[in-house]
Amino acid sequence: xxxxxxxxxxxxxxxxxxxxxxxxxxxxxxxxxxxxxxxxxxxxxxxxxxxxxxxxxxxxxxxxxxxxxxxxxxxxxxxxxxxxxxxxxxxxxxxxxxxxxxxxxxxxxxxxxxxxxxxxxxxxxxxxxxxxxxxxxxxxxxxxxxxxxxxxxxxxxxxxxxxxxxxxxxxxxxxxxxxxxxxxxxxxxxxxxxxxxxxxxxxxxxxxxxxxxxxxxxxxxxxxxxxxxxxxxxxxxxxxxxxxxxxxxxxxxxxxxxxxxxxxxxxxxxxxxxxxxxxxxxxxxxxxxx
Amino acid sequence: xxxxxxxxxxxxxxxxxxxxxxxxxxxxxxxxxxxxxxxxxxxxxxxxxxxxxxxxxxxxxxxxxxxxxxxxxxxxxxxxxxxxxxxxxxxxxxxxxxxxxxxxxxxxxxxxxxxxxxxxxxxxxxxxxxxxxxxxxxxxxxxxxxxxxxxxxxxxxxxxxxxxxxxxxxxxxxxxxxxxxxxxxxxxxxxxxxxxxxxxxxxxxxxxxxxxxxxxxxxxxxxxxxxxxxxxxxxxxxxxxxxxxxxxxxxxxxxxxxxxxxxxxxxxxxxxxxxxxxxxxxxxxxxxxxxxxxxxxxxxxxxxxxxxxxxxxxxxxxxxxxxxxxxxxxxxxxxxxxxxxxxxxxxxxxxxxxxxxxxxxxxxxxxxxxxxxxxxxxxxxxxxxxxxxxxxxxxxxxxxxxxxxxxxxxxxxxxxxxxxxxxxxxxxxxxxx
Numbered sequence: 001x002x003x004x005x006x007x008x009x010x011x012x013x014x015x016x017x018x019x020x021x022x023x024x025x026x027x028x029x030x031x032x033x034x035x036x037x038x039x040x041x042x043x044x045x046x047x048x049x050x051x052x053x054x055x056x057x058x059x060x061x062x063x064x065x066x067x068x069x070x071x072x073x074x075x076x077x078x079x080x081x082x083x084x085x086x087x088x089x090x091x092x093x094x095x096x097x098x099x100x101x102x103x104x105x106x107x108x109x110x111x112x113x114x115x116x117x118x119x120x121x122x123x124x125x126x127x128x129x130x131x132x133x134x135x136x137x138x139x140x141x142x143x144x145x146x147x148x149x150x151x152x153x154x155x156x157x158x159x160x161x162x163x164x165x166x167x168x169x170x171x172x173x174x175x176x177x178x179x180x181x182x183x184x185x186x187x188x189x190x191x192x193x194x195x196x197x198x199x200x201x202x203x204x205x206x207x208x209x210x211x212x213x214x215x216x217x218x219x220x221x222x223x224x225x226x227x228x229x230x231x232x233x234x235x236x237x238x239x240x241x242x243x244x245x246x247x248x249x250x251x252x253x254x255x256x257x258x259x260x261x262x263x264x265x266x267x268x269x270x271x272x273x274x275x276x277x278x279x280x281x282x283x284x285x286x287x288x289x290x
Numbered sequence: 291x292x293x294x295x296x297x298x299x300x301x302x303x304x305x306x307x308x309x310x311x312x313x314x315x316x317x318x319x320x321x322x323x324x325x326x327x328x329x330x331x332x333x334x335x336x337x338x339x340x341x342x343x344x345x346x347x348x349x350x351x352x353x354x355x356x357x358x359x360x361x362x363x364x365x366x367x368x369x370x371x372x373x374x375x376x377x378x379x380x381x382x383x384x385x386x387x388x389x390x391x392x393x394x395x396x397x398x399x400x401x402x403x404x405x406x407x408x409x410x411x412x413x414x415x416x417x418x419x420x421x422x423x424x425x426x427x428x429x430x431x432x433x434x435x436x437x438x439x440x441x442x443x444x445x446x447x448x449x450x451x452x453x454x455x456x457x458x459x460x461x462x463x464x465x466x467x468x469x470x471x472x473x474x475x476x477x478x479x480x481x482x483x484x485x486x487x488x489x490x491x492x493x494x495x496x497x498x499x500x501x502x503x504x505x506x507x508x509x510x511x512x513x514x515x516x517x518x519x520x521x522x523x524x525x526x527x528x529x530x531x532x533x534x535x536x537x538x539x540x541x542x543x544x545x546x547x548x549x550x551x552x553x554x555x556x557x558x559x560x561x562x563x564x565x566x567x568x569x570x571x572x573x574x575x576x577x578x579x580x581x582x583x584x585x586x587x588x589x590x591x592x593x594x595x596x597x598x599x600x601x602x603x604x605x606x607x608x609x610x611x612x613x614x615x616x617x618x619x620x621x622x623x624x625x626x627x628x629x630x631x632x633x634x635x636x637x638x639x640x641x642x643x644x645x646x647x648x649x650x651x652x653x654x655x656x657x658x659x660x661x662x663x664x665x666x667x668x669x670x671x672x673x674x675x676x677x678x679x680x681x682x683x684x685x686x687x688x689x690x691x692x693x694x695x696x697x698x699x700x701x702x703x704x705x706x707x708x709x710x711x712x713x714x715x716x717x718x719x720x721x722x723x
Contacts, residue, residue: 006530009555013522120345123543127577134554143522143554216519217543219347225517260523265514266485 005139010257016146018253020211022246023153024226025233026160027204030197032231033240034177037086037198041104043223043230044111045202049075049209050218051115054124057213064126065152068210072203079202083195108223115220123217149211154246156207160200161242173197177240228269232276238286248287335378336371336646338363338636339404341394341419343411346386347543350573351411354609354618355433355629356381359408361608362633372640380404384415391418399426405646408632409433411625413488420444429648431636431655433629434590436461437491439673446652447673448635450628452590454678455670458495461588462537462565464682464706466499468586469506469535469561472717476534476560480510482524482548483539489513492539492565509533518544521551529557536561542568546578553581553722560718563587563682570624572696579691584719586705589681591623591664594699594712602663605630621697631662638662682706686716 024046031037053067062070090100130144164170175183176190176197183190212218233252237244255275256268263271279286343352359379366377380402382394391410398404399422407423409416409432416435420442423430429446437457439447454460469476481496483489490513500506509531514524525548528536536559540548545568552562563586568574570589575582591597593606609626613619619626635655640646642654659668668676684703688695695701703713 006526009526010523013520013526017520120349123347125546125577132550132553132578132581134556141555143551145550145554146522217546257523261527264512265518265524 007258007261008140010261011254012140012142013146014254014257015250016142016150016253017215017257018250019150019153019246020146020208020215020249021229021233021252022249023156023204023211024208025230025237025245025249026157026242027201027208028230029234029237029240029242029245030160030164030173030201030204033234033238033245034173035194035197035201036177037083037091037104038101039104039201040101040227041107041111042201042205043226044108045075045078045205046208046212046226047115047218047220047223048111049206050213050222051119051124051209052206053210053213054126054218057126063128064210064214065148066210068152068207071206071210075206076199076203078199080195080199082202083198086198087191087194112220112223119220123219124213125217126213128214145215149214152207152211156204157242157246160204163200164242169193169196174240225269228273228276232272232279235276235284236279236286238288241286241288244286244288333371333375335376336373336406336640337378337380337402337404338406338408338633339380339395339398339402340408341382341384341391341398341410341415343386343415344383346384348386348410348412348415350542350571350619351434351625352384352386353616354613354622355411355625357612357616357618358605358609358622358626358629359633361605361612362630362637366633366637372637373644373646384410386415388414388418391415392422395419395422399428406636406640406648406651408636409435411629413438417441417487420447427648429636429639429652429655431632431639433632434625436488437674443672446648448652448655448669449673449675450632450635450664450667452628452664452675452679454680455672455674455676456495457674458491459498460495460674460678461492461680462496462499463678464588464680465537465564465586466496466503467706468682468715470503472561472715476506478507478509478531478533479535479537480528480531480533480559481508481512481537482510482528483513484516484518484541484544485513486516486541488541488567489539496537496539496564506535514544516541516544519547521547522555525551525557526555529555532559534560536564538564538566540564540566540568542571542574545569546574549578549581549585556722558719558721561586562719563684571619572621572623572693573619575696576691576693579695580688581722582685583688584685584716584721586682586684586715589624589683589702589704591627592681592683592699592702592704592712593623594704594710596710596712597665597704599663599665600661602627605663620693627664631664631667634662635660635667679707679710681710684713684715686713 028042031039049071052071053064056062056067057064090103134141134143164174172188172193176193180190233245233248237248252272255271259268259271342356343349363377363379371377384390384394407428409419411433413435416432417438424444431448434451435449481493483493510528538548545566566587569587605627606622609622613622638660639651639655643650656669659666670676682705684705686703687701704710705715
């Protein structure tokens with residue numbers, strides 16, 4: 001009986017953590033999946049957002065999730081500008097995306113070192129009214145520290161899904177991803193569309209940063225642990241499929257949580273990367289289509 | 291004739307003037323020399339070097355011990371320095387990264403030419419310094435570490451961590467002495483540790499103690515990687531096995547994660563705690579607040595009536611005045627008195643042999659009982675304390691996350707050792723509210 005409760009609870013924790021993986025991955029799904037920009041610095045932006053949210057928390061006692069939302073315009077502009085730069089100096093110069101990959105890798109290292117030099121390598125944490133609190137539904141206990149980020153992540157995913165399937169710019173972005181020339185013939189400016197899409201991709205990192213620090217302590221090197229997970233989620237979910245990312249994120253969260261039960265705690269990341277290899281070998285297109 | 295008179299009068303005045311000037315000058319030089327020597331100006335300082343964590347994961351502890359070490363330097367210079375020479379501390383930031391440590395000690399010894407070395411804070415960093423310190427044969431009085439000399443077997447090594455001659459077993463002895471005395475007797479135990487040298491050694495010592503008790507069944511023994519941040523799955527696993535005791539060897543970030551997750555899932559064994567590093571620090575205590583109630587963890591110092599060793603209150607009071615400005619642990623119970631005492635042990639060695647010769651200092655320290663602000667210390671042949679003194683305390687009646695709660699020694703109750711005991715255990719663990 002106890003084991004049964006325990007399985008349900010672990011499953012729920014996995015589900016909640018998975019919702020977070022989804023929001024982390026969904027931004028990458030836009031850039032990597034839709035635009036073929038291999039932004040390995042994506043998790044670094046999340047960590048930078050964590051530190052900014054922490055500043056807001058320290059100075060204005062602002063809830064981290066709200067802090068993340070407040071940062072979104074800034075991060076959108078950052079992405080928008082960054083893409084312009086990337087396009088001008090990398091994308092139009094070279095056919096291969098290798099140079100772009102190196103560019104983003106350099107950004108990753110710069111971001112990490114910038115954080116280490118400016119704020120040190122200490123863990124930062126936030127304590128909110130819901131830290132360490134949980135709600136009980138029968139035998140199920142749901143930590144609020146995980147529930148709120150899950151709900152916020154879910155809301156963001158749904159909003160982005162509607163943006164990319166219902167609005168003109170969203171549809172245009174997908175059109176550009178499918179066939180740039182055809183989209184140009186239909187009168188849309190691919191550069192502007194791609195700039196906006198990349199801006200949105202970086203915008204999600206602001207929200208993800210707020211959620212991450214609400215869930216756990218953060219240090220400048222945490223991006224290295226996220227990177228394998230986000231690429232796994234994006235590839236497992238099907239490149240560029242937003243709902244695919246959501247479902248893949250949840251699958252990964254549940255698998256990792258259950259791995260802790262049946263193996264040792266350290267195995268969950270190994271299992272994640274093992275899944276990544278299996279997907280690449282047997283179903284490289286992922287579970288869902290764009 | 292008249293002119294000669296004038297000349298002789300002039301030369302007389304001049305010679306008197308000159309004599310007076312010379313006397314003043316000599317007096318001035320000698321006086322200045324004495325004045326300078328008494329405040330330590332011209333005498334060549336005794337340089338004491340160390341690497342210490344001012345940034346990175348161990349920075350909280352590193353900076354706090356630095357404050358205490360500087361207090362000692364202030365005091366010793368007020369008393370006229372060491373061997374009539376002023377003391378100068380030379381230190382570098384190791385960034386909490388053991389890889390930087392050997393190079394820093396190499397630099398301290400060969401470039402800065404320090405006379406003596408001491409250590410920074412924590413096993414990984416102290417262990418990293420050992421090969422260099424041993425190469426140059428320096429006496430090494432160290433701050434908190436756990437059992438690293440088991441590997442090095444260095445004869446000039448001394449530590450201030452009050453574990454005992456069998457450091458890993460002695461570290462947790464108190465916890466299991468408490469377990470032996472409670473009724474009804476616990477029957478099962480879950481043992482968790484961080485997968486790191488500290489965690490592995492700590493749990494190995496605890497396992498020996500569990501075996502000695504004999505009738506405790508280990509229902510779970512698991513290690514987790516140091517990078518683990520989400521503990522709900524692991525603690526859920528512990529909860530499903532429903533052990534009477536949960537014993538954990540953890541680092542600060544994990545300790546916090548474990549307490550948070552356990553409260554969230556309502557894990558409530560009869561005895562909860564262990565060698566959980568970090569929960570002794572006010573900075574962490576004021577984050578967790580009442581969630582700490584009932585936990586039984588190790589500690590090194592609580593200003594309970596039986597622990598008021600001569601000088602300790604003064605050191606703590608001065609430390610606490612500087613703590614805010616230095617951005618370090620506001621109470622400093624855990625390490626500050628020991629960091630100060632580390633310097634006192636070295637000082638006693640230097641004064642004892644009246645020299646700066648490493649071998650002779652080590653010899654003196656080995657053969658004498660040394661009075662410090664953390665009590666009288668006698669070292670075992672392996673450099674650990676001859677008599678184990680890791681306290682095990684229980685948090686009791688903590689009502690809020692306010693600092694005043696944790697500054698009250700009545701709420702940090704010493705359960706072991708008997709001679710320092712300050713209250714009775716609340717058993718079983720009251721659970722979370």
